[in-house]
Every structure is written in C-alpha cells, then in structure tokens.
Amino acid sequence: MFMDSFLSSMFFFLFTFSSFNHVFSYASQPSYNDHCASLVPKSTPTEFSSKSFPLGVQNTGYFTGGDRIIDFDTTRKHYFTFQMMHTYATQIHGLFSIAGTASFIRTNIFSYQVRNISYGARSSNWRKRGNRRGYVTFNLVGFWYETSGKVCMVGTSKSYSRTGNSLNLDAVFKLNNVYNASNISSLISGSLESLSSKKDENYFEPFSVLMFPKGNYNYTLDSIEAENDFSSESDTEKGLSLNMESSSFCSSYPLSRVIRRLWLEYSNECISSKNCSPISENYGQLPSVLSLKGIECSVTKKYMLRVQMEFVNGYSQINQGFNPKNMLVGEGWWDEKKNRLYVVACNMIGMETSLDRIHVGDCSIRLRLRLPSILSLKNSSSIEGQIWTNKTVTDPGYFKRITFRTDEVLGVGSQGLKYKYSQIDRVKQSCPANKPVKNQGSRRYPDADSYNMRFDMSVRESYRRVAWGYSTPLSVGDHFYDSHSGGNFKSLPSSKTQVPNVIVNNDSLFNISYKIGISLRSNSTLSDRNSLFYLSSETVKISAEGIYNAGTGTLCMVGCRDLPSNRGVSITHSVDCEVLVKFQIPSVDANNGSYIKGSIESMRKKFDPLYFKPLDLSSAAFFTEAAKEAVWRMDMEVTMVLISTTLACVFVGLQLYHVKKHPNVLPLTSLIMMSILTLGHMIPLVLNFEALLTQKPNNNNIVLENVGWLEVNEISVRLITMVAFLLQFRLLQMTWSSRKSDEGNKGLWDAEIKAAYVTLPLYAAGLLIALLLKSKMNGDKVPMLITVYFKSYGGFLLDGFLLPQIILNMFSNMKDNVLSCSFYFGTTFVRLLPHAYDLYRTHNYADIIDNESYVYAVPSADFYSTAWDIVIPLGGILFAIIIYLQQCYGSRCVPPRRFKSSHVYEKVNESKAEVETINLNVSR
Structure with a gap:
C-alpha cells in the first residue's frame, strides 16, 4: 500500500x-x-x-x-x-x-x-x-x-x-x-x-x-480513577516490551500503524447485543471486528497517545462509510512495567442530520492490550486484550467484558518474541518420515524461509471448488517468518552444498508453523453439518505446526482451528486441535504445470460432532524461475496476438482482391459465414469499450513493470483489430449488396435460407449439449457457466467458420471458386494457431490460476483442453479441404445424394442474357 x-x-x-x-x-x-x-x-x-x-x-x-x-x-x-x-x-x-x-x-x-x-x-x-x-x-x-x-x-x-x-x-x-x-x-x-x-x-x-484537533492537546483521562480500573485486572502475565531502542514510543511497531483486524470474542451469555456491545448502533448484531487507529502521539508526555476505535460486523466492512455511532475516541498510555497499553474510551453521539452535531459523550469504556512474548499452536495471536466498562449491571450502557485477539503477525521483529513448538512428536506419529529421494539429480525445493513458502490456494470439498485461502509461515525453527517483506522473492540456493538458514538435522528437516485462512466463495452454499464451513460466517482460521522436508518438498503439520459459533460471532476462544494438514511442494526446477497439492483432514471419528470432510488444496507453484518464464510467456503471447491479427487483415484483404477480380462469385458467398467473421472482430472492440466504462477498481489485476510497453502493444492490437473489422465488414457489405442486386438468381436466397435451417439448429444443439454436460459436472455454478460458455462457444463457432459456406455450396450446387485459397486456408490457420499454442503452453508452463494473465489463447474465448486442441484443428483442416474439393470438382463431390440438385447457380453475363431474350422474341 x-x-x-x-x-x-x-x-x-x-x-x-x-x-x-x-x-x-x-x-x-x-x-x-x-x-x-x-x-x-x-x-x-x-x-x-x-x-x-x-x-x-x-x-x-x-x-x-x-x-x-x-x-x-x-x-x-x-x-x-x-x-x-x-x-x-x-x-x-x-x-x-x-x-x-x-x-x-x-x-x-x-x-x-x-x-x-x-x-x-x-x-x-x-x-x-x-x-x-x-x-x-x-x-x-x-x-x-x-x-x-x-x-x-x-x-x-x-x-x-x-x-x-x-x-x-x-x-x-x-x-x-x-x-x-x-x-x-x-x-x-x-x-x-x-x-x-x-x-x-x-x-x-x-x-x-x-x-480531530492536533494543536496543544491536553490529556485529561489518565486519572487515578482510571488507573484503579486497570489495577484490578486478573491477568498477571507480562507482555512483550516495545522495541524503542532506535526510535521513540510514537514510532514503535506495531502501535504506530493501524491494527485493523482484532477479532472480538464474547462471553457465553451474549446471545444478542443487549448488554454485550460497547456501541450504540449494531442493528441487533454483535460486532465481530475491532480496528484500532492512533490519531496522534504525544511528544511532551511520555508514552501517551490518542486512539480511535471502530467496531464493524465483518473485516470487509472496516473501510465502508463513516458512522460515528460505531466508533469510540480515547486516550491511551503504555505501562512500561507491565508492558501493556491502557485506553480510556468515549462514545461519539449526536449524529442525527449532519456531522456538526457530534460530540463526545460517556467515557466509561476501558481497553487493555498486550503483545504476548511466547506464541504457540493454541495461542498464536501476536496481540490480545480486553474491553470492559466501569459501569454496574444496572447502569445504562453496561456491557459484559469482551476479549479480542488478532491473527496478523504484528510482533515479528520485536526483541524477545519466541515460538514454542508443542506438537512435533504428534506430527512424527501422524506423518511417515520423508527422507530425500536418492538419485534425483539436481532437483531442488524451496528453502523453508523463502517467499515461495507463502501461497494462496484453491479449496475443493467433495470435488467442488467451494473456497479460496492463504497459507503463510509464522516461524521457521527459532526465527520468525517476515510476512511484511513486500513480496520480494528470495534467491534460491544455486547448489545443494549451500546450507539453509535453519536446519533441524542433516536430512534438511525444518520445524515450521503456519497461519492458514480459508474463506467460502460468495456463490457457494454448504448446508452439510460435516462441512468445515458449516456455521462459519467469516474466514476459517487454522494455526498449524509441523515439519518441512526441504529434500522432498513435503510439509506435514498438526493444526488447531477456531471453532465457529451458531450465532455469527465468536464466543470465547475455543479450538479443535485434531486437524492434519499436508502439502507437497514441487521442485523449483519444474516447468511442466507445477502445482502445490495439499489436504486438510480431521483426525476425529466420523460420528464425532467436530468431524469435518477432507478438503483438497491446490495452488500454482509460482517460483522465481517460473515468474521469469511467465513474463517471457506474456511477451511472446503479445507478439502472437499482433502476428495473428495482422495475418487476419492480410487474408481478408486477399479475399477482397479476389472478389474484385471475380465479382461474379460474391452472390455465392455465405452471408452467415461473413456475419460470424465480422462479429468475431467486432466483439473484442465492443468489449474494450465496455471495459472502459464498467471496469471496477477492486478487480484482481496483475501489476507489471513494463507498463508503457504493454500499453503501446495494447493500442497496436486494437488498431489492427479495428482494421480487420473494417475489412471484414466491407466484405460482408459487398456480399449483401451483390446478393440484393442479383435479381436473376433469386434461388440463391432459397439456398441461403435452407443453409440457415441446417446451420442454426446445429449451432443451438451444440451449445445446449455443451451446457448440459458442463452443468451436470458443476451444478452449483450454472449462472456463471452460461456467461463463460457463451463466450467460449462463440470462439468455437469462429473456429468452424467454413461450415455455413460448405452447407450453402451443397444447396446452391456452385461450380466457382467463391473463396480464394489464401483466404480459407489462411484464416483457418489463424483460428487454429491458438490451439496449437495452447498445447505448447500446457506442456511447457505451469498452469495459471489468474485468468487475467492470459494474453493469447484465452480460455474464456474458446474451448481449450488437450482434447479440444486436437479435435478443433482437425475439424478446421477438414472443413478447408472440403471447400477446396467443392471448388475444384463442384459441390456434388461432397454431399450425400439427396443434397445433389440439377440446378446450378451461376452469375449470368448480362450481354448474353440480352441476346437470348432477343432470339426468343424473334422466334415468336
């Protein structure tokens, strides 16, 4: 940011x-x-x-x-x-x-x-x-x-x-x-x-x-009464001290930044917001997340700061609008003896019509916060604390004590922070010992403390993709993983002789801990009581620890998941620690569709109330070498787009030259074929214009370095596409005009209509069959599939653009070279080239999860798979050969006997027609 x-x-x-x-x-x-x-x-x-x-x-x-x-x-x-x-x-x-x-x-x-x-x-x-x-x-x-x-x-x-x-x-x-x-x-x-x-x-x-004012602020709430409220707290465990050797308290980490994700946990009695919420407006629902922001830090009074607290019903709502009824403002001070932050907070009230009526009201709310010095599997929160009020149960505004903690690793880098491993013996029992495979050559796997160990993942349950998630290391051996490194790739070892940073033994085994989060997709609904996502309104959070084998790429861990509440908010801090997490990380040298594969399983019996179905995890292994190859691949795909679009312009131009030399063939050209090709060039231009008007700024986009180079090529592609569209539209217009003006061959319209009666039902039946087959495999995604498959099927029709011309030739029984050889063979080559490239890409590059990184042979624009990449080119070549045979030997050489007709539609020379008419009159 x-x-x-x-x-x-x-x-x-x-x-x-x-x-x-x-x-x-x-x-x-x-x-x-x-x-x-x-x-x-x-x-x-x-x-x-x-x-x-x-x-x-x-x-x-x-x-x-x-x-x-x-x-x-x-x-x-x-x-x-x-x-x-x-x-x-x-x-x-x-x-x-x-x-x-x-x-x-x-x-x-x-x-x-x-x-x-x-x-x-x-x-x-x-x-x-x-x-x-x-x-x-x-x-x-x-x-x-x-x-x-x-x-x-x-x-x-x-x-x-x-x-x-x-x-x-x-x-x-x-x-x-x-x-x-x-x-x-x-x-x-x-x-x-x-x-x-x-x-x-x-x-x-x-x-x-x-x-909020900044000048000459007077701290007035650190009174003896407030200090007495904090002195009565029962928690005596000392927290982690702030690292202030090289900086002042005002710039100490993490208090100098906004702590956005403090998850609130309520007592068992909190069924509704009555006597449980510190804010006045919550619409009957308890807030689940607290955001803590420092307004200003005192430079005159030691360890004093002003804070702003915001309560929302979900992490995604923190940046949504401004509502002072959900906010508190307060004063805090750091107790360097107990290593705690104490805050006295006040409500903001009075916003009925405008902000000028807001004023600070009741200041009875208290907050304490500490940074635990030891993290473990069951308590991996780097910040935890409590919120309460000094009011009695009978007073208005009273609420029960609330605890909070964060799943963000905010304490990394602080002196004295440690992680205590407690489940390594269980991991050794649950997972077989994995030793480096002999004779595997120079195959290398990611270092345990490299950025490659942090990845997003797709989650499947019962063969359905239901969620997405992330996996981030918390600690590796005695060191903490730096999750705020800005996403820079660490260099991989150049040889096996280099010694990793943290080694447990000579087999390159590493003690490692992880933070895992899994969020249900917005279009997925699961009512199965044995589902991990049952009753989970927010992200399912799992803390795990285990062993990573850098010689084989295997990662096995025992985890604890936070248990959900059936009331939409966390009630105390309850966990299920019978969770087994496994990952197989591919070699960094692999370049053939490398995937990180994994699973999350419950170690409980199926009849146990806490048992859940296994989850299958997958993530594209986007290592440093793969990233470089991806950039090279995108450069090559941009070049392929430019070449293909330019060739399309050339082949359409050659067809225009052909009809200029032989104008008599224009009426015999299929209007359906010309319309399909014209739409094939027009739709990309329309979509570009639509994206200009409707693009949302929160889309997942790929940020590249050579922005100027990409924009230049993007403009070039659009200009060439525009030229191809104009040329194709001109060809369509000439075909239509010649058909309209050809009064002597009205039978061509009948042939065109008969061809449409055959072609259009074929297209409709093909689309219906494809949708039915796919929806049967993915029943929960039918609305999304309809949109995607309409786009893909449109590309499929373009691949078979010669079909309408073949059928029209059958009904018209033509004998002329309607299409130039360069046009139908060249355009077929342009349409089939992406499928050949997709075969090459599949076998030479890792699979791509982010569809927006595709530049050429985009999956949403056609049918792409190993089977389709073979069937479609063979079909396109077959159509081109049929056209060639029809134009060389007549359309009778191809169709079945019932399609053959004695009528031949040709362009009649006007002078010859006049002579025949005169002779007919003379004979009479």
Whole structure:
C-alpha cells in the first residue's frame, strides 16, 4: 500500500504547487464580506505569523454530502483533508488571515493497475472520466478568530457533473471549535456550502466535515480513577516490551500503524447485543471486528497517545462509510512495567442530520492490550486484550467484558518474541518420515524461509471448488517468518552444498508453523453439518505446526482451528486441535504445470460432532524461475496476438482482391459465414469499450513493470483489430449488396435460407449439449457457466467458420471458386494457431490460476483442453479441404445424394442474357 500513499502524496504536492500562485489572489475569490463578515470579521494582514494553526499543517477527517460533484459510495470511506498554505497576523488581536486547500477524496482513486491486454481488457482505470469525480479540491482564503474558535473562508474549485460537463464552483467554508487548546471532548466540525442557487448547474449539496484537533492537546483521562480500573485486572502475565531502542514510543511497531483486524470474542451469555456491545448502533448484531487507529502521539508526555476505535460486523466492512455511532475516541498510555497499553474510551453521539452535531459523550469504556512474548499452536495471536466498562449491571450502557485477539503477525521483529513448538512428536506419529529421494539429480525445493513458502490456494470439498485461502509461515525453527517483506522473492540456493538458514538435522528437516485462512466463495452454499464451513460466517482460521522436508518438498503439520459459533460471532476462544494438514511442494526446477497439492483432514471419528470432510488444496507453484518464464510467456503471447491479427487483415484483404477480380462469385458467398467473421472482430472492440466504462477498481489485476510497453502493444492490437473489422465488414457489405442486386438468381436466397435451417439448429444443439454436460459436472455454478460458455462457444463457432459456406455450396450446387485459397486456408490457420499454442503452453508452463494473465489463447474465448486442441484443428483442416474439393470438382463431390440438385447457380453475363431474350422474341 506504500505505492498508493506515495501517489496520493504526490498528487497533493503537485496540485498544491500548481495552485500556489493564485491561492493568495482575492480577485478570483467570492466576496468575503458578503458571506463571512457576520461570522468572522475581516482585517488587513500585517506580517507572517509563527503561531501554529490548531489543525496543523495538514489534517485529515471525514465528510458527508456533496453528491452532485463527487460520486458518493456508501461502501467506501470518504476522507476530507485540510492543508494550510500560510497564516498571517492582522490588525485585530487574535484574528489571523489564513489560506489553504480543502480536498474531498473518495478512497482507492489513486491506484494504478494494469490488466492483461487480451480482448475485453482495459488498463489504467484511474484515467476514466468517472474517476475525475472521485475527488475535488477547493482553494480557500479567509480568517480564523482564535477567541471564538471560528473559521470562515471563501474559495473556488473546478469539478465535473454526472454528464461530464466542467463546473466552476464557488463556496464558503466554515469551521467551529478551532481553539488553540483541546482535549478528549474537542471535535472540530463544519461545512462547505455552495454559493450558487439550487437551479444553477454549478450548485452542489453542502459538505459536512468532522476532524480531530492536533494543536496543544491536553490529556485529561489518565486519572487515578482510571488507573484503579486497570489495577484490578486478573491477568498477571507480562507482555512483550516495545522495541524503542532506535526510535521513540510514537514510532514503535506495531502501535504506530493501524491494527485493523482484532477479532472480538464474547462471553457465553451474549446471545444478542443487549448488554454485550460497547456501541450504540449494531442493528441487533454483535460486532465481530475491532480496528484500532492512533490519531496522534504525544511528544511532551511520555508514552501517551490518542486512539480511535471502530467496531464493524465483518473485516470487509472496516473501510465502508463513516458512522460515528460505531466508533469510540480515547486516550491511551503504555505501562512500561507491565508492558501493556491502557485506553480510556468515549462514545461519539449526536449524529442525527449532519456531522456538526457530534460530540463526545460517556467515557466509561476501558481497553487493555498486550503483545504476548511466547506464541504457540493454541495461542498464536501476536496481540490480545480486553474491553470492559466501569459501569454496574444496572447502569445504562453496561456491557459484559469482551476479549479480542488478532491473527496478523504484528510482533515479528520485536526483541524477545519466541515460538514454542508443542506438537512435533504428534506430527512424527501422524506423518511417515520423508527422507530425500536418492538419485534425483539436481532437483531442488524451496528453502523453508523463502517467499515461495507463502501461497494462496484453491479449496475443493467433495470435488467442488467451494473456497479460496492463504497459507503463510509464522516461524521457521527459532526465527520468525517476515510476512511484511513486500513480496520480494528470495534467491534460491544455486547448489545443494549451500546450507539453509535453519536446519533441524542433516536430512534438511525444518520445524515450521503456519497461519492458514480459508474463506467460502460468495456463490457457494454448504448446508452439510460435516462441512468445515458449516456455521462459519467469516474466514476459517487454522494455526498449524509441523515439519518441512526441504529434500522432498513435503510439509506435514498438526493444526488447531477456531471453532465457529451458531450465532455469527465468536464466543470465547475455543479450538479443535485434531486437524492434519499436508502439502507437497514441487521442485523449483519444474516447468511442466507445477502445482502445490495439499489436504486438510480431521483426525476425529466420523460420528464425532467436530468431524469435518477432507478438503483438497491446490495452488500454482509460482517460483522465481517460473515468474521469469511467465513474463517471457506474456511477451511472446503479445507478439502472437499482433502476428495473428495482422495475418487476419492480410487474408481478408486477399479475399477482397479476389472478389474484385471475380465479382461474379460474391452472390455465392455465405452471408452467415461473413456475419460470424465480422462479429468475431467486432466483439473484442465492443468489449474494450465496455471495459472502459464498467471496469471496477477492486478487480484482481496483475501489476507489471513494463507498463508503457504493454500499453503501446495494447493500442497496436486494437488498431489492427479495428482494421480487420473494417475489412471484414466491407466484405460482408459487398456480399449483401451483390446478393440484393442479383435479381436473376433469386434461388440463391432459397439456398441461403435452407443453409440457415441446417446451420442454426446445429449451432443451438451444440451449445445446449455443451451446457448440459458442463452443468451436470458443476451444478452449483450454472449462472456463471452460461456467461463463460457463451463466450467460449462463440470462439468455437469462429473456429468452424467454413461450415455455413460448405452447407450453402451443397444447396446452391456452385461450380466457382467463391473463396480464394489464401483466404480459407489462411484464416483457418489463424483460428487454429491458438490451439496449437495452447498445447505448447500446457506442456511447457505451469498452469495459471489468474485468468487475467492470459494474453493469447484465452480460455474464456474458446474451448481449450488437450482434447479440444486436437479435435478443433482437425475439424478446421477438414472443413478447408472440403471447400477446396467443392471448388475444384463442384459441390456434388461432397454431399450425400439427396443434397445433389440439377440446378446450378451461376452469375449470368448480362450481354448474353440480352441476346437470348432477343432470339426468343424473334422466334415468336
């Protein structure tokens, strides 16, 4: 996410720099006296002021409103940023002239992702016109009155309407409670309102904003009463100390980052949210996830910080919208004796209509957090803690104590953190001893501490793909696996003589522990009580430890899974440790469809209530060498696309040249065949245009380095495809025109209709059979299969594009060379080349899970498998040979006897027809 924040910072810098010159100009601003003088007086600036503004140089908050000029999305957070440009003192004491920018930003508008450049894809999603409505920035000038705490500014901006028209916006910006000193109850609220009338196109709905103050904050909640609340806690185990040798408390890890995934666990009495939830709005459902964010860290008071807590009903909802009813704000301090973080938190109440009515209410909530110094199989959480209230059971707002923990490895790198292995003996009993196979040459397997040991996986249950998951090492021997390395591949050993980092014995056996998460697919529903996913509303989490054999690539572990609750939330921390996890990791030298294969099984008896069906796991082994080969493969596929599309243009051009020399053959050309070929070039162009309008920014995309090179080739492919479409459309238009103008051979229309009666039912029957066979194998995916198979079947029809012409020849009994040899043999070659390449790709590259990395021979665009890659080329070649025989020896040489007719449809020479008509009249 570093790149996203970097691009965001660069955007603000460039925008600020470009607008610097005219921010200070009052000439282009609305009148301050007309809109602000009654609220904050105006005065003449005297000198630059060194007094710090209470919001700091830049402050970030939240906003609602502004629907007409920014696309509001309730599923994403919307951030407001106020950046100061300058502060000047004035002739009135306590009144300051200020200038700055107010930016309203919808999240995820700065990501730059490159999709594959195959047909239907589109790159650089942020350049869409719609994304220009993802942010708007106002240049503002005005005054801040320190005594009243009010700010009033006027300014301008440019934006776009929903129809794409450019808008010139005038606005007034007001803030309240901007005092030089603040405390826990201080919230800065305000609004930005349009100065245009509601009927004007430049009018927009008011923005309502909320921010936390930064300047001169006074910590007031670390009172003796609060400390007494924490001194009564029963947990005496000491936590891990923060590593602050080279940095201050404010930058210590992990408190300096947002802890987004703290899973909440409730007591057994918590059936509903009554007396169990710390927030006021939960719609009858207990929140399952807590996000903890540091607002500001004190530089004057030791180990003090301000925090913001957000409660949501699922991890996916953390970034969805802004609702202060689900948030708490508080003050915390780190106890260096017990190595714990203590927080006193307060509710935020009062949001009925806008953010300016929010205020801090009850401050009776307490939180403690510690970093365990020893992790184990049954307790692998790197952060754990509790939330409670100091109210009594009879008081309003009381709730039962809540515990929380995280499955993220946030303590990696901290001094003193250890992992305690406890199940190695069970692993040796459950899994046979695997020793390196002799005489296997130079076959190598990934190092235990390499990035190759971290992988995503597809999960099947009862031969159905039902879920996806991830597997990440937690520790290798005495060392912790660095899961925050940024995804860089570690170099593999160049020879077997190199010594791995952590070796248990001479057989290259490693003690290893894992964090495994499995999420049910959105379109999968499982009601089987013996399913691992039964009653699981969130990700199924498994902690495992065992032995990895670097000589054979085998990984065997015993695991503990978190048990689900039938009420949708975790009730205490209960686990099932009778889980066996196995993986077979392929050699890093393998290049023939390498897959990581694995399984998760229950070691309980089938009649046990905690027994679950076995799961089959698979993941593409995308090692360093394979990654390099994949880049080379995509480069080659781009070249194949360019060559194929160019050849298609050449062969269509040769057919146009052929009909120009022999115009009499045009009426004999199949309109169905010409229509199929034309649609084959048109649909990719339409899909590219559709992707431009509908592409979603949260798609799974492949990010490549040579972005410019890909875009150049993407444009080249589209241009050549456009040329091929225009040439093919011209051929279709000429065929239609010649057929319409050929009044002397009306029987050709009858032949075309008869050919359609045969061709179209064949196509429909083929599609129906394919769908029935596939849906029988994958009954739970019928809606998705219909879409995919329509696309694939369209490619299949293009492969057999000569079939309509063959059938038309049978009914018309033609004798001319309707199609040029270069056209039907050349186009057949272009259509069959992807299948030949797919055979090559299957036997020389690892299978690809991410379909968006396909550039040529895309599976969703045709039928691709070993069988189809043989059958389709043979069929295409057979069709081309039949056309050749028909045009050499007449159509009678191919069809059965009942298709043969004595009528021959030929283009009649006009002069010959006139002579025959005159002779007929003379004879009469």
